Amino acid sequence: MRQSMIRKTVDQLRVVPNLTDYEGERSRFSWAEARSELEDLPRGGFNIAHNAVTRHARGPLRDHVAFRFLSGDSASTLTYGDLEAATNRFANVLAGLGVGRDDVVFVLAGRIPELYLAVLGSLKNGTLVSPLFAAFGPDPIATRMNLGSGTVLVTTTELYERKVAPIRSQVPSLRHVLIVPEAGEPLPAGTSDLTALMAASSDSFDIVATRPQDPALLHFTSGTTGMPKGAVHVHEAVVTHWSTGKYALDLHHDDVYWCTADPGWVTGISYGLIAPLVHGVTSVVDESDFDPERWYGILADQQVSVWYTAPTAIRMLMKAGAELATARPLPDLRLIASVGEPLNPEAVWWGQEVLGLPIHDNWWQTETGGIMIGNTPAFDIKPGSMGRPLPGVEAAIAVRTDDGGIRLLGDATEGELVLRKGWPSMFRGYLNNPDRYAACFVGDWYFTGDLAERDSDGYFWFVGRADDLxxxxxxxxxxxxxxxxxxxxxxxxxxxxxxxxxxxxxxxxxxxxxxxxxxxxxxxxxxxxxxxxxxxxxxxxxxxxxxxxxxxxxxxxxxxxxxxxxxxxxxxxxxxxxxxxxxxx
Amino acid sequence: MDDAELRSAVIAELRTIAPEVDGDEIRDDRPLRRQVDLDSLDWLNFLIGLHQRLAVEIPEADYAQLVTVDDLVGYLKARV
Missing domain, CATH: 3.30.300.30 (ANL, C-terminal domain)
Structure with missing residues (x-):
């Protein structure tokens, strides 16, 4: 019978979770200490890509597989050593084109290896990088590249011809289009062959000495009125990716991890790219479109142990039926987490009853850069709740007062979810829009735009958006x-x-x-x-x-x-x- | 139904989801979703629509083999 709470079984906890003492860990936690688990650049400075790639490539994980890329029936792997060399090549391509710290690189592609190399290579080069979703039409692409004054675009022949060529003349800042060519297809006019450029570049590169507060990633998010907003994240954000990968995704060094999010969105970058690499685990990336049978096949064949997916995908799997879900055993899978929109209780229970694992919903948004509130493996799940704030995160329910202040509300009262400033992956601005940025804060508190409630056990429950998004x-x-x-x-x-x-x-x-x-x-x-x-x-x-x-x-x-x-x-x-x-x- | 009629039915159903599609521009031997912008919901609704239009059961387990227009026509032809 379904209770209001899902308690974990011994089998579900066969790997001891990283977070087992919630109150103790929260009280002991400091961001400075989390930061000290990562590395500065050898000659000073702090860079996401150094912690995600170079640090491992120079250590015992050099030959450990970082990525398994699946595409149709084929697969390829990149070790941390391979990833170091290939991202160095991309960084050298940028440097060779004169692209530097004042530039912005946009990437527009499916889940192909070059996209991941381009993001990491740009970070190494100290260049702000911004992912675009490959399913955007020409208008959203042009709008975002113009808002970001994009100078470089990395994309494929097919996407360029369908979506960029029609609007390229509307994006005057764009100097270089680097194409990942398809075999046998001619290169579109006015573009360069990225594969050839990389092959001709050196595989060694000294990471640019970025500082912790230097801009690294630009993620666009929608506004209720007006144009999309470009949320700027800094290199120090990787400290949040590290700590949330540890607490919410419970990454252990021998995990095979699969984040199904597209890297055109913040989840696909923070948790499809950065967090697993910083933890030195093996990540699965599937280029193909969603398909229930294929997905279960990947979970089984790739021996996925930690799976981070989204409510829509889970509900589509539910529609596909329990027979497909249970056709093959998934003995390696030990943790399922979800983000994107609130996960309905039925879906949490479906995981428990059909897959033998409940689904751990968590909450965050583009502006927070990383998971803030989550259900975590060692603890009871209240289906339908987003969970509790992770170590280092102070969350509350509040309202804005008429005089421009903030009033914190008690338990079981609906209000806006607010977070106390100071976590490393907090966005540091909306690009060229300081007023909209300032409007998100009252004193030390960031207003998320989400309405929520907290119950007497400290679990947060999503109610709705405070706006029309x-x-x-x-x-x-x-x-x-x-x-x-x-x-x-x-x-x-x-x-x-x-x-x-x-x-x-x-x-x-x-x-x-x-x-x-x-x-x-x-x-x-x-x-x-x-x-x-x-x-x-x-x-x-x-x-x-x-x-x-x-x-x-x-x-x-x-x-x-x-x-x-x-x-x-x-x-x-x-x-x-x-x-x-x-x-x- | 012959191949041409089945192809027309496939394109007609596709156009209820994605009316911007010009059936003449679709290459039947290439993955449909690389030629037409269809998100997961569109694709699901498209296959459900085909099922209703042609009264052919398309179990979810078969979705993976339906990639091109040729795939769809061949699949439907064996079942209509």
Whole structure:
């Protein structure tokens, strides 16, 4: 029978977890001490790539496999020594092109080895690097490269031709496009062959003497209004990746670890790239698309022991049925963790009952750079809860007061989840947008934009977003970016975009549009608007549904009331409509 | 149904999910998801849609072998 709590069994804890004394470890923990478990550069300075790669390549892990890349039926491996040489080559390519510390490298690719090499090589070169999601359409790509003033883009022939060539002239800062060519395909005009450049470069490189507070990674995240925001993370962030890999993912040196997140998003970088390497474990990367049978095959064949995945994937596996899940035993698997959006209790239980392991939900976001709150292996899970703050993290529930201050709230009271400043992977700015950055903080507290509650046992529970951002399949989607593209369709007069609850993806993007005079609301037009949005935004960001309305509800100041669209869609009470245009009095 | 009719049905179903697709531009021997932007949800909905349109059971265990239009047509032809 299902209880409100999942207690761990002896078998589930056959490997002694790194975190077994929650209170003690939290009270003893200091970030300075965590930092001391990592290495400075030999001649001073601190760099993520040194701790992820070079440190191991110069030690006993030199011949240990860092990555197993799977693609279709083929597989290749890179040891820490191989990774050192190949990332040095990439860093030398950048240096040879005159790309330095004032530049920004963007990477746009599937889960291919070169993407990982490019990120690490850029870090070695002291160049800020920013991943783009390969499923973005041309518009989100151009917007982000312009916001970041990208000077270098690393991508593939196919993605370049489909998504970058059409907008390249709109990105004037872009000086170099480095292509990972496909065998037999000609190189697009105006690009360079990365494979050839790397082959011609030296495999030794002295890592640039970055300081702990120097920018390293730029992760874009969506805003409710206006353009996406580029969250800047610094080299010191690796201390959080180290400590959370230890506590939340419980990485041990002999683990085979699989993070299914795409490196186009922060999870795929923080936990698909950095955390496992810093821990010196072997990581599996699968280039292929999601497929239930393939995934179970990978868990079994690769002998995965720690698996970090996402709610949407878990719910798709649940739909695929228990028969597929149990077709092959998974004796090596000992920990499953999930992030992206809140994991529903049924999914946590499904893990326990079908796979024999409960799923450990955790919480963090682009701005936090790493896991802040989590269910961890040694402790009971309350299904549906995001868990408790990790060592080094102070979390609370609060509200902003009218005078611009903060009031902390007690247990069992809904408010905004806030974190006390000072963890190393905290974002250090929104690129070129100091006002929006400053608005996230009150005193020592960072306001996350997520509404939550804490129970009397110290477990946090997600309630919803404090704003209109949409969480679909783990991706945060800004309604404004979608609405802007919809409005660029000749038939659309106004557009409002909401997240519609979906049993697989958590939410899907649904658009409401009203039409200009002379256009008729019919299926052909609906499909034309959908096609327009998909072409520009890509499948992940574009709406899954488009509905017509005669007019959209607006406030008297003219803002579209997405809250009201959402309430109507869900059949919920409409709440306070006193600011509605034509409503109240 | 012959191959051409099955291909039309596949493209028609695809266009309900991704109406931007031009069926003439799809290369039948290349992975569909490398030519058309389809996220995991789109792909799932596409296969469910094909099942409903053609009344062919497509168990999840078979999804992995359905990569190209040729794969889909061959698979459906054996079952319609």
């Amino acid at each position: 949409i969480k679909s399949a783990g991706h945060l989607i800004g309604p404004f970016e979608v609405e802007s593209v919809l409005m660029s369709h000749p038939a659309v007069a106004e557009a409002g975009v909401i997240g519609k609850p979906d049993e697989v993806a958590g939410q899907v993007v649904k658009a409401f549009v009203s039409l200009r005079q002379g256009f008729t609301a019919d299926d052909a037009l609906r499909m034309d608007i959908l096609a327009h949005a998909r072409r520009k935004l890509g499948a992940t960001v574009a709406p899954k549904e488009v509905a017509f309305l005669d007019t959209l509800p607006r406030t008297r100041s003219g803002k579209i009331m997405r809250r009201l669209l959402r309430a109507r869609e869900l059949g919920l009470p409409e709440g306070d409509t006193s600011t509605l245009e034509g409503g109240g009095s």
